[in-house]
Amino acid sequence: MEAYLYPYPPPILGAFVKAAIIAGGLGKRLRPLTEDRPKPLIEVGGRPIVEWQIKWLSRSGVDTVVVLAGYHREKLIEFLGSGSRFGVSVVYVVEEEPLGTGGAIKNAERVLGDEVFLAVNGDVITDIPVTELVRSLESYPDAVVAIALVPLRSPYGIVEVDGTGRVRSFREKPVLEEYLINAGVYAMRPEVFRYLPVKGDIERETFPRLANEGRLVGRLFRGYYWRSIDTVKDIEEASQELTQLSWLRS
16 A cells, blocks of 8 residues: 555635535445444444544634435434534434435535535545645636546456567556546535535536546645445454554544
8 A cells, every 4th residue: 555645735715615525325335344333433443434524624724514414314313413523513404215425415405515625425434635625626617516526446456468479477456547537526516516416416416427527637646545434344444554644533
């Protein structure tokens, strides 16, 4: 694993911003761990995912975290409470049935819809500087959303073969710099609510439409930590990786 040596940035543009954590999913791929708790409460490196996220967001200048809760929401409320012990204010917006990532955000329009805000998938652990993501959005006056992009880490080892067919080397799960993926971290203007489905996913419905209109911006982040927790193997690998991130350990 490569080292992540970048210093953490100052608060976002000298101001506070709201951040929504999309936390209502069923976490089917992590069963049986998610049978009695929502995915953001799965422990990675000794802490629930959502605690890592709030730690990261609060260091970025976020003072209000809006938890978009659904499945086992009572467990999230019990763990996070008012948010005071994490140094933020936590607000809950509950979905009574699964609404998808787009529907979950739209369901929180009354809480989020008055200014630029952040949205984060509830299974991501990262130290991406959201300061820069917000600035990217603001540098495009006609953009509605800026999405964080990261290079794809291969899920498999790579075999390198020369022109004669002889195997020359093996690379264990390298980062494929030429392929970019959606990091599940977004900066959004309130105008996004016009594009969000009542029920459905932003990845399938909102983002393609914004891209077609030229109103979706991608900001590439290289050299920062990013991991989506989708499997038990991800938990094991991320738990080891997090020991190398000094700001997250503090």
